[in-house]
Amino acid sequence: MSTAPKPRHIGRNISRIRELRDMKQEALAIAIGTTQQSISIIEGSESVDDEKLKAIAEALGVPADVIKNFSEEAVFNIIGNTIDIENNNGSSVISYGCTFNPFDKLLEATEQNTKLYERLLQAEKDKVVFLEKLLSEKK
Incomplete structure (x- = not known):
């Protein structure tokens, strides 16, 4: 069994961030000046060249490093720690700050x-x- 960390799948990270931003592939394609089919291919790729990654990151409104190091576990951890807040009487209140x-x-x-x-x-x-x-x- 190998203990080496799995390489990050950049295309999957792009897809998840795009979905979290509620953006369709077509909208992302228009934003970076390409086709929806190209975005689909990029999202299926394990790696993306830096120039394309920078353009995609800009269109998604995140730094390229966020795409490279994206972790769904971290996102769910942040959501879990910030959404459900207890008020003074002990009942939960959903906060959408x-x-x-x-x-x-x-x-x-x-x-x-x-x-x-x-x-x-x-x-x-x-x-x-x-x-x-x-x-x-x-x-």
Whole structure:
């Protein structure tokens, strides 16, 4: 029996963090500029090159080291130690302490929507230019 530690499966770690972030493969793919199929392949890989790992970590909002050293046991330990808190009379109270400012998240979402709208508008403008070019070539 070998006592050497098992190598970390980076792809599985990416998958679990993505799922904990409630993000679909397609959303992650768009965030790093690739396809959903590529994300599926990456999540099935035991190792990922550092450049891709850095891009994925940025898209997931975590440092690359968190992905490399991710441990589900640690996550469940943190959840178990922070969610169920007893109040003064001994009964349990579930605490969902907000670790971010909701207004910042709303502002961030608004900015993302604005960027998406601008990209969509530019795509439509490009389409109109292309169609006008086709029409002028037919004349």
